[in-house]
Amino acid sequence: MRIDPPGPPLRALPGLLRKLAVDRLGMMKDAAGLGDAVRVSMGPKKLYIFNRPDYAKHVLADNSDNYHKGIGLVQSRRVLGDGLLTSDGETWREQRQVVQPAFKPGRINQQASAVAEEAAKLVALLRGYEGGGPVDVLQEITGLTLGVLGRTLLESDLTAHESLAHSFEEVQDQAMLEMVSQGMVPSWLPLPPQARFRRARRELYRVADLLVADRRAAMAGGEPGDDALSRIISAADRRHGGPEQARKRLREELVTLLLAGHETTASTLGWTLHLLERHPEVRARVREEARAALGDGVPGLGDLHRLTYTTMVVQEAMRLFPPVWILPRVAQRGDVVGGYTVAAKSDVLICPYIMHRHPGLWDAPERFDPERFGPRQVADRPRYAYIPFGAGPRFCVGSNLGMMEAVFVTALVTRDLDLRTVAGHRAVAEPMLSLRMRGGLPMTVHAVS
Numbered sequence: 222m223r224i225d226p227p228g229p230p231l232r233a234l235p236g237l238l239r240k241l242a243v244d245r246l247g248m249m250k251d252a253a254g255l256g257d258a259v260r261v262s263m264g265p266k267k268l269y270i271f272n273r274p275d276y277a278k279h280v281l282a283d284n285s286d287n288y289h290k291g292i293g294l295v296q297s298r299r300v301l302g303d304g305l306l307t308s309d310g311e312t313w314r315e316q317r318q319v320v321q322p323a324f325k326p327g328r329i330n331q332q333a334s335a336v337a338e339e340a341a342k343l344v345a346l347l348r349g350y351e352g353g354g355p356v357d358v359l360q361e362i363t364g365l366t367l368g369v370l371g372r373t374l375l376e377s378d379l380t381a382h383e384s385l386a387h388s389f390e391e392v393q394d395q396a397m398l399e400m401v402s403q404g405m406v407p408s409w410l411p412l413p414p415q416a417r418f419r420r421a422r423r424e425l426y427r428v429a430d431l432l433v434a435d436r437r438a439a440m441a442g443g444e445p446g447d448d449a450l451s452r453i454i455s456a457a458d459r460r461h462g463g464p465e466q467a468r469k470r471l472r473e474e475l476v477t478l479l480l481a482g483h484e485t486t487a488s489t490l491g492w493t494l495h496l497l498e499r500h501p502e503v504r505a506r507v508r509e510e511a512r513a514a515l516g517d518g519v520p521g522l523g524d525l526h527r528l529t530y531t532t533m534v535v536q537e538a539m540r541l542f543p544p545v546w547i548l549p550r551v552a553q554r555g556d557v558v559g560g561y562t563v564a565a566k567s568d569v570l571i572c573p574y575i576m577h578r579h580p581g582l583w584d585a586p587e588r589f590d591p592e593r594f595g596p597r598q599v600a601d602r603p604r605y606a607y608i609p610f611g612a613g614p615r616f617c618v619g620s621n622l623g624m625m626e627a628v629f630v631t632a633l634v635t636r637d638l639d640l641r642t643v644a645g646h647r648a649v650a651e652p653m654l655s656l657r658m659r660g661g662l663p664m665t666v667h668a669v670s
Contacts, residue, residue, distance in 0.1 A: 274605035282613030291549030304477025391421035
Protein backbone atom coordinates (compact mmCIF):
# COMPACT_ATOMS: atom_id res chain seq x y z
CA MET A 222 0.00 0.00 0.00
CA ARG A 223 1.29 3.46 -0.93
CA ILE A 224 0.91 6.16 1.68
CA ASP A 225 2.05 9.71 2.32
CA PRO A 226 4.97 10.04 4.73
CA PRO A 227 4.02 11.46 8.12
CA GLY A 228 4.43 15.17 8.72
CA PRO A 229 5.03 17.31 11.79
CA PRO A 230 2.07 18.33 13.94
CA LEU A 231 0.54 21.58 12.71
CA ARG A 232 1.68 23.38 15.87
CA ALA A 233 5.31 22.33 15.22
CA LEU A 234 5.40 23.45 11.59
CA PRO A 235 6.20 27.18 12.14
CA GLY A 236 9.16 26.34 14.36
CA LEU A 237 10.44 23.79 11.88
CA LEU A 238 10.25 26.25 8.99
CA ARG A 239 11.88 28.97 11.08
CA LYS A 240 14.83 26.66 11.66
CA LEU A 241 15.24 26.38 7.90
CA ALA A 242 16.49 29.97 8.03
CA VAL A 243 18.49 29.97 11.26
CA ASP A 244 19.39 26.37 12.12
CA ARG A 245 19.32 24.05 9.13
CA LEU A 246 21.03 21.18 10.93
CA GLY A 247 18.60 21.55 13.82
CA MET A 248 15.69 21.39 11.40
CA MET A 249 17.02 18.19 9.87
CA LYS A 250 17.50 16.65 13.32
CA ASP A 251 13.95 17.58 14.30
CA ALA A 252 12.59 16.10 11.08
CA ALA A 253 14.57 12.89 11.59
CA GLY A 254 12.98 12.60 15.02
CA LEU A 255 9.63 12.17 13.29
CA GLY A 256 10.76 9.11 11.32
CA ASP A 257 12.85 7.94 8.38
CA ALA A 258 10.40 9.43 5.87
CA VAL A 259 8.90 12.85 6.58
CA ARG A 260 6.75 15.21 4.52
CA VAL A 261 6.71 18.95 5.28
CA SER A 262 4.12 21.13 3.54
CA MET A 263 5.05 24.73 2.83
CA GLY A 264 1.91 26.13 1.28
CA PRO A 265 1.56 24.51 -2.14
CA LYS A 266 5.13 23.16 -1.97
CA LYS A 267 6.00 19.80 -0.44
CA LEU A 268 9.34 18.80 1.02
CA TYR A 269 10.22 15.13 1.56
CA ILE A 270 13.09 14.08 3.83
CA PHE A 271 14.32 10.49 3.59
CA ASN A 272 16.72 9.05 6.14
CA ARG A 273 17.36 5.40 5.30
CA PRO A 274 20.05 3.80 3.10
CA ASP A 275 17.55 2.04 0.84
CA TYR A 276 15.57 5.26 0.38
CA ALA A 277 18.76 7.13 -0.46
CA LYS A 278 19.73 4.44 -2.94
CA HIS A 279 16.40 4.76 -4.74
CA VAL A 280 16.61 8.55 -5.07
CA LEU A 281 20.33 8.87 -5.81
CA ALA A 282 20.96 5.75 -7.89
CA ASP A 283 18.05 3.49 -8.86
CA ASN A 284 15.78 6.28 -10.15
CA SER A 285 18.30 9.11 -10.35
CA ASP A 286 17.04 10.36 -13.73
CA ASN A 287 13.80 11.38 -12.02
CA TYR A 288 15.59 13.57 -9.49
CA HIS A 289 17.24 16.79 -10.62
CA LYS A 290 19.26 19.19 -8.49
CA GLY A 291 17.23 20.92 -5.81
CA ILE A 292 17.13 23.77 -3.28
CA GLY A 293 20.44 25.37 -2.43
CA LEU A 294 22.10 24.20 -5.62
CA VAL A 295 19.37 25.76 -7.76
CA GLN A 296 19.96 29.08 -6.03
CA SER A 297 23.69 28.78 -6.76
CA ARG A 298 23.00 29.05 -10.48
CA ARG A 299 23.33 32.84 -10.27
CA VAL A 300 27.09 32.33 -10.16
CA LEU A 301 27.66 28.67 -11.08
CA GLY A 302 25.21 28.71 -13.99
CA ASP A 303 25.04 25.28 -15.55
CA GLY A 304 28.29 23.99 -14.10
CA LEU A 305 28.78 20.39 -13.05
CA LEU A 306 27.26 20.95 -9.57
CA THR A 307 24.01 22.48 -10.81
CA SER A 308 23.38 21.12 -14.32
CA ASP A 309 21.13 18.19 -15.20
CA GLY A 310 20.34 15.87 -18.09
CA GLU A 311 22.45 15.92 -21.23
CA THR A 312 24.32 19.07 -20.17
CA TRP A 313 25.53 17.33 -17.02
CA ARG A 314 26.41 14.12 -18.86
CA GLU A 315 28.47 16.02 -21.40
CA GLN A 316 30.33 17.96 -18.67
CA ARG A 317 31.02 14.81 -16.68
CA GLN A 318 32.34 13.05 -19.77
CA VAL A 319 34.65 15.99 -20.51
CA VAL A 320 36.31 16.18 -17.08
CA GLN A 321 36.19 12.49 -16.10
CA PRO A 322 39.55 11.57 -17.74
CA ALA A 323 41.34 14.20 -15.61
CA PHE A 324 40.17 12.31 -12.51
CA LYS A 325 41.03 8.77 -13.61
CA PRO A 326 42.96 6.89 -10.91
CA GLY A 327 46.05 6.57 -13.11
CA ARG A 328 46.30 10.32 -13.63
CA ILE A 329 45.45 11.17 -10.02
CA ASN A 330 48.08 8.70 -8.81
CA GLN A 331 50.65 10.63 -10.85
CA GLN A 332 49.77 13.73 -8.82
CA ALA A 333 50.77 12.18 -5.48
CA SER A 334 54.12 13.98 -5.39
CA ALA A 335 52.46 17.36 -6.03
CA VAL A 336 49.95 16.73 -3.22
CA ALA A 337 52.76 15.72 -0.85
CA GLU A 338 54.80 18.79 -1.73
CA GLU A 339 51.87 21.09 -1.02
CA ALA A 340 51.25 19.29 2.28
CA ALA A 341 54.91 19.80 3.24
CA LYS A 342 54.57 23.50 2.39
CA LEU A 343 51.62 23.74 4.76
CA VAL A 344 53.63 22.14 7.57
CA ALA A 345 56.49 24.58 6.96
CA LEU A 346 54.09 27.52 6.95
CA LEU A 347 52.45 26.43 10.21
CA ARG A 348 55.83 25.80 11.79
CA GLY A 349 56.53 29.50 11.34
CA TYR A 350 53.85 30.13 14.00
CA GLU A 351 55.42 27.72 16.49
CA GLY A 352 55.44 29.14 19.99
CA GLY A 353 53.61 32.27 18.89
CA GLY A 354 50.03 33.48 18.78
CA PRO A 355 47.10 31.70 17.21
CA VAL A 356 46.73 31.11 13.50
CA ASP A 357 43.54 30.35 11.61
CA VAL A 358 44.45 26.83 10.52
CA LEU A 359 41.35 26.58 8.35
CA GLN A 360 42.45 29.61 6.33
CA GLU A 361 45.87 28.07 5.75
CA ILE A 362 44.29 24.74 4.82
CA THR A 363 42.12 26.51 2.26
CA GLY A 364 45.27 27.95 0.72
CA LEU A 365 46.70 24.43 0.58
CA THR A 366 43.64 22.96 -1.15
CA LEU A 367 43.65 25.74 -3.74
CA GLY A 368 47.34 25.07 -4.35
CA VAL A 369 46.70 21.36 -4.85
CA LEU A 370 43.75 22.07 -7.14
CA GLY A 371 45.80 24.40 -9.31
CA ARG A 372 48.71 21.98 -9.68
CA THR A 373 46.78 18.73 -10.15
CA LEU A 374 43.72 19.69 -12.19
CA LEU A 375 44.33 23.08 -13.79
CA GLU A 376 48.07 23.18 -14.48
CA SER A 377 47.82 26.68 -13.00
CA ASP A 378 49.20 28.58 -10.03
CA LEU A 379 46.30 29.71 -7.85
CA THR A 380 48.46 31.20 -5.10
CA ALA A 381 48.35 34.60 -6.81
CA HIS A 382 44.55 34.70 -6.51
CA GLU A 383 44.08 35.19 -2.78
CA SER A 384 40.58 36.58 -3.31
CA LEU A 385 39.13 33.20 -4.31
CA ALA A 386 38.36 31.82 -0.85
CA HIS A 387 36.62 35.00 0.35
CA SER A 388 34.66 35.33 -2.90
CA PHE A 389 33.35 31.80 -2.57
CA GLU A 390 32.19 32.53 0.99
CA GLU A 391 30.13 35.46 -0.30
CA VAL A 392 28.65 33.29 -3.06
CA GLN A 393 27.59 30.62 -0.58
CA ASP A 394 26.08 33.20 1.77
CA GLN A 395 23.92 34.49 -1.07
CA ALA A 396 22.89 31.01 -2.19
CA MET A 397 21.71 30.19 1.34
CA LEU A 398 19.84 33.52 1.60
CA GLU A 399 17.97 32.74 -1.61
CA MET A 400 17.27 29.19 -0.44
CA VAL A 401 15.69 30.16 2.87
CA SER A 402 13.77 33.05 1.30
CA GLN A 403 12.69 30.80 -1.60
CA GLY A 404 13.88 33.51 -4.02
CA MET A 405 11.41 36.07 -2.69
CA VAL A 406 14.13 38.71 -2.10
CA PRO A 407 14.64 40.40 -5.51
CA SER A 408 18.23 40.26 -6.70
CA TRP A 409 18.12 43.92 -7.76
CA LEU A 410 17.49 45.26 -4.25
CA PRO A 411 20.49 47.34 -3.05
CA LEU A 412 21.02 45.23 0.08
CA PRO A 413 24.56 44.75 1.47
CA PRO A 414 24.54 40.94 0.91
CA GLN A 415 23.46 41.46 -2.70
CA ALA A 416 26.23 44.01 -3.26
CA ARG A 417 28.84 41.68 -1.72
CA PHE A 418 27.60 38.85 -3.89
CA ARG A 419 27.88 40.89 -7.08
CA ARG A 420 31.42 41.95 -6.20
CA ALA A 421 32.36 38.35 -5.46
CA ARG A 422 30.87 37.14 -8.72
CA ARG A 423 32.79 39.75 -10.71
CA GLU A 424 36.01 38.72 -8.98
CA LEU A 425 35.44 35.01 -9.63
CA TYR A 426 34.73 35.67 -13.29
CA ARG A 427 37.83 37.87 -13.54
CA VAL A 428 40.01 35.09 -12.15
CA ALA A 429 38.34 32.53 -14.41
CA ASP A 430 39.00 34.67 -17.49
CA LEU A 431 42.68 35.01 -16.51
CA LEU A 432 43.09 31.28 -15.98
CA VAL A 433 41.43 30.49 -19.31
CA ALA A 434 43.60 33.03 -21.15
CA ASP A 435 46.79 31.65 -19.59
CA ARG A 436 45.83 28.07 -20.35
CA ARG A 437 44.88 28.90 -23.95
CA ALA A 438 48.32 30.48 -24.43
CA ALA A 439 50.00 27.34 -23.08
CA MET A 440 47.87 25.09 -25.30
CA ALA A 441 48.74 27.22 -28.34
CA GLY A 442 52.39 26.59 -27.49
CA GLY A 443 51.88 22.88 -28.00
CA GLU A 444 51.26 21.54 -24.47
CA PRO A 445 49.17 18.34 -24.65
CA GLY A 446 46.65 19.49 -22.04
CA ASP A 447 45.24 16.42 -20.28
CA ASP A 448 44.25 18.52 -17.25
CA ALA A 449 40.64 19.39 -16.46
CA LEU A 450 40.92 23.04 -17.55
CA SER A 451 42.37 22.15 -20.95
CA ARG A 452 39.59 19.62 -21.47
CA ILE A 453 36.91 22.16 -20.55
CA ILE A 454 38.40 24.72 -22.96
CA SER A 455 38.67 22.20 -25.82
CA ALA A 456 35.08 21.10 -25.28
CA ALA A 457 33.88 24.72 -25.28
CA ASP A 458 35.66 25.35 -28.57
CA ARG A 459 33.88 22.39 -30.17
CA ARG A 460 30.41 23.56 -29.19
CA HIS A 461 28.17 25.53 -31.47
CA GLY A 462 27.30 29.06 -30.42
CA GLY A 463 28.86 32.49 -30.36
CA PRO A 464 31.91 33.64 -28.39
CA GLU A 465 29.82 35.15 -25.57
CA GLN A 466 28.00 31.90 -25.00
CA ALA A 467 31.30 30.01 -24.99
CA ARG A 468 32.80 32.50 -22.54
CA LYS A 469 29.78 32.16 -20.25
CA ARG A 470 29.98 28.37 -20.20
CA LEU A 471 33.71 28.42 -19.58
CA ARG A 472 33.27 30.76 -16.64
CA GLU A 473 30.48 28.66 -15.12
CA GLU A 474 32.30 25.36 -15.47
CA LEU A 475 35.62 26.69 -14.22
CA VAL A 476 34.13 28.52 -11.22
CA THR A 477 32.26 25.32 -10.33
CA LEU A 478 35.49 23.32 -10.52
CA LEU A 479 37.29 25.89 -8.37
CA LEU A 480 34.58 25.78 -5.71
CA ALA A 481 34.05 22.02 -5.60
CA GLY A 482 37.75 21.28 -5.98
CA HIS A 483 38.88 23.01 -2.80
CA GLU A 484 35.94 23.66 -0.50
CA THR A 485 35.04 20.09 0.44
CA THR A 486 38.61 19.00 1.14
CA ALA A 487 39.31 22.11 3.21
CA SER A 488 36.18 21.37 5.25
CA THR A 489 37.21 17.75 5.78
CA LEU A 490 40.72 18.69 6.91
CA GLY A 491 39.48 21.37 9.28
CA TRP A 492 37.14 18.98 11.05
CA THR A 493 39.75 16.20 11.09
CA LEU A 494 42.40 18.35 12.79
CA HIS A 495 39.79 19.68 15.22
CA LEU A 496 38.70 16.16 16.19
CA LEU A 497 42.29 14.98 16.58
CA GLU A 498 43.00 17.84 18.97
CA ARG A 499 40.00 16.80 21.04
CA HIS A 500 41.02 13.13 21.09
CA PRO A 501 44.73 12.91 21.98
CA GLU A 502 44.73 9.11 22.09
CA VAL A 503 43.66 9.01 18.43
CA ARG A 504 46.18 11.70 17.52
CA ALA A 505 48.94 9.66 19.16
CA ARG A 506 48.07 6.63 17.00
CA VAL A 507 48.07 8.74 13.83
CA ARG A 508 51.47 10.19 14.77
CA GLU A 509 52.89 6.76 15.47
CA GLU A 510 51.60 5.40 12.15
CA ALA A 511 52.94 8.40 10.21
CA ARG A 512 56.39 8.02 11.76
CA ALA A 513 56.47 4.30 11.01
CA ALA A 514 55.21 4.68 7.43
CA LEU A 515 57.02 7.85 6.38
CA GLY A 516 60.02 8.25 8.66
CA ASP A 517 61.16 11.85 8.21
CA GLY A 518 60.13 12.00 4.55
CA VAL A 519 57.01 13.02 2.66
CA PRO A 520 54.41 10.48 1.55
CA GLY A 521 54.30 8.87 -1.85
CA LEU A 522 51.53 7.00 -3.58
CA GLY A 523 52.50 3.67 -2.04
CA ASP A 524 52.25 5.13 1.45
CA LEU A 525 48.48 5.46 1.18
CA HIS A 526 48.25 1.71 1.84
CA ARG A 527 50.42 2.09 4.94
CA LEU A 528 48.43 4.99 6.38
CA THR A 529 45.42 2.79 7.10
CA TYR A 530 44.51 4.19 10.52
CA THR A 531 44.94 7.76 9.28
CA THR A 532 42.52 6.94 6.47
CA MET A 533 40.02 5.60 9.01
CA VAL A 534 40.34 8.83 11.00
CA VAL A 535 39.55 10.92 7.92
CA GLN A 536 36.59 8.67 7.10
CA GLU A 537 35.21 9.03 10.62
CA ALA A 538 35.62 12.81 10.48
CA MET A 539 33.59 12.78 7.25
CA ARG A 540 30.95 10.65 8.93
CA LEU A 541 30.42 13.21 11.67
CA PHE A 542 30.95 16.25 9.44
CA PRO A 543 30.35 15.23 5.82
CA PRO A 544 31.53 18.03 3.52
CA VAL A 545 28.49 17.41 1.31
CA TRP A 546 26.05 17.55 4.20
CA ILE A 547 22.85 17.49 2.14
CA LEU A 548 21.82 16.18 -1.28
CA PRO A 549 18.82 18.19 -2.50
CA ARG A 550 16.72 16.95 -5.40
CA VAL A 551 13.48 17.82 -7.19
CA ALA A 552 11.22 14.99 -8.34
CA GLN A 553 10.42 15.46 -12.02
CA ARG A 554 7.56 12.96 -11.89
CA GLY A 555 5.58 11.36 -9.10
CA ASP A 556 7.37 8.43 -7.49
CA VAL A 557 7.19 5.87 -4.70
CA VAL A 558 10.09 5.62 -2.25
CA GLY A 559 9.96 2.75 0.21
CA GLY A 560 6.18 2.59 -0.16
CA TYR A 561 5.76 6.34 0.37
CA THR A 562 4.33 8.53 -2.38
CA VAL A 563 6.35 11.50 -3.63
CA ALA A 564 4.50 14.20 -5.53
CA ALA A 565 5.85 15.49 -8.83
CA LYS A 566 7.84 18.77 -8.65
CA SER A 567 8.34 18.40 -4.91
CA ASP A 568 11.66 18.85 -3.12
CA VAL A 569 13.42 15.75 -1.80
CA LEU A 570 16.28 15.84 0.69
CA ILE A 571 18.82 13.13 1.50
CA CYS A 572 20.95 14.36 4.41
CA PRO A 573 24.25 12.51 4.98
CA TYR A 574 24.81 14.55 8.16
CA ILE A 575 21.68 13.01 9.71
CA MET A 576 21.95 9.54 8.20
CA HIS A 577 25.56 9.28 9.42
CA ARG A 578 24.12 9.74 12.93
CA HIS A 579 21.22 7.31 12.59
CA PRO A 580 21.12 5.26 15.82
CA GLY A 581 19.87 2.25 13.90
CA LEU A 582 22.98 2.29 11.71
CA TRP A 583 25.72 3.50 14.07
CA ASP A 584 26.49 2.51 17.64
CA ALA A 585 26.82 5.65 19.85
CA PRO A 586 26.61 7.77 16.68
CA GLU A 587 27.85 11.03 18.25
CA ARG A 588 31.08 9.41 19.41
CA PHE A 589 34.27 9.91 17.39
CA ASP A 590 35.50 6.37 16.75
CA PRO A 591 37.74 5.65 13.72
CA GLU A 592 37.48 1.90 14.40
CA ARG A 593 34.06 2.04 12.71
CA PHE A 594 35.96 1.94 9.42
CA GLY A 595 37.84 -1.28 10.00
CA PRO A 596 37.27 -3.86 7.21
CA ARG A 597 34.80 -5.98 9.18
CA GLN A 598 32.72 -3.03 10.31
CA VAL A 599 32.52 -1.62 6.78
CA ALA A 600 31.47 -4.99 5.37
CA ASP A 601 28.64 -5.28 7.92
CA ARG A 602 27.06 -1.90 7.09
CA PRO A 603 24.55 -1.12 4.34
CA ARG A 604 26.32 0.45 1.35
CA TYR A 605 24.31 3.68 1.45
CA ALA A 606 24.63 4.23 5.20
CA TYR A 607 27.81 6.26 4.53
CA ILE A 608 27.74 8.68 1.60
CA PRO A 609 30.12 11.61 2.26
CA PHE A 610 30.80 11.94 -1.47
CA GLY A 611 27.21 11.49 -2.58
CA ALA A 612 26.15 8.38 -4.46
CA GLY A 613 24.91 7.07 -7.77
CA PRO A 614 25.84 8.65 -11.12
CA ARG A 615 26.63 11.97 -9.37
CA PHE A 616 29.15 10.41 -7.00
CA CYS A 617 31.89 13.02 -6.49
CA VAL A 618 34.31 12.81 -9.40
CA GLY A 619 37.16 14.11 -7.21
CA SER A 620 36.80 11.67 -4.31
CA ASN A 621 40.12 9.87 -4.91
CA LEU A 622 42.11 13.11 -5.07
CA GLY A 623 40.30 14.48 -2.03
CA MET A 624 41.03 11.39 0.06
CA MET A 625 44.68 11.35 -0.94
CA GLU A 626 45.03 15.00 -0.04
CA ALA A 627 43.24 14.64 3.31
CA VAL A 628 45.27 11.59 4.36
CA PHE A 629 48.64 13.05 3.33
CA VAL A 630 48.00 16.35 5.09
CA THR A 631 46.62 14.72 8.25
CA ALA A 632 49.64 12.42 8.47
CA LEU A 633 52.27 15.12 7.94
CA VAL A 634 50.69 17.79 10.15
CA THR A 635 50.10 15.31 12.99
CA ARG A 636 53.58 13.79 12.74
CA ASP A 637 55.39 17.14 12.83
CA LEU A 638 53.20 19.53 14.83
CA ASP A 639 51.08 19.77 17.93
CA LEU A 640 48.05 21.98 17.23
CA ARG A 641 45.95 23.23 20.14
CA THR A 642 42.61 24.97 19.88
CA VAL A 643 42.51 28.46 21.35
CA ALA A 644 40.89 28.47 24.78
CA GLY A 645 37.22 29.34 24.62
CA HIS A 646 36.84 28.67 20.92
CA ARG A 647 33.91 26.44 20.02
CA ALA A 648 33.80 24.77 16.63
CA VAL A 649 30.35 25.26 15.12
CA ALA A 650 29.20 23.54 11.94
CA GLU A 651 27.83 26.01 9.39
CA PRO A 652 25.77 24.24 6.71
CA MET A 653 26.37 26.12 3.48
CA LEU A 654 27.00 24.42 0.12
CA SER A 655 29.52 22.46 2.16
CA LEU A 656 29.63 21.90 5.93
CA ARG A 657 32.18 24.54 6.81
CA MET A 658 33.41 25.66 10.21
CA ARG A 659 31.96 28.99 11.34
CA GLY A 660 34.60 31.52 12.33
CA GLY A 661 37.55 29.43 11.21
CA LEU A 662 39.80 27.27 13.38
CA PRO A 663 42.13 29.36 15.55
CA MET A 664 44.93 27.19 16.96
CA THR A 665 48.37 27.61 18.44
CA VAL A 666 51.29 25.65 17.01
CA HIS A 667 53.74 23.76 19.22
CA ALA A 668 56.65 21.40 18.73
CA VAL A 669 55.87 17.71 19.12
CA SER A 670 57.11 16.54 22.51
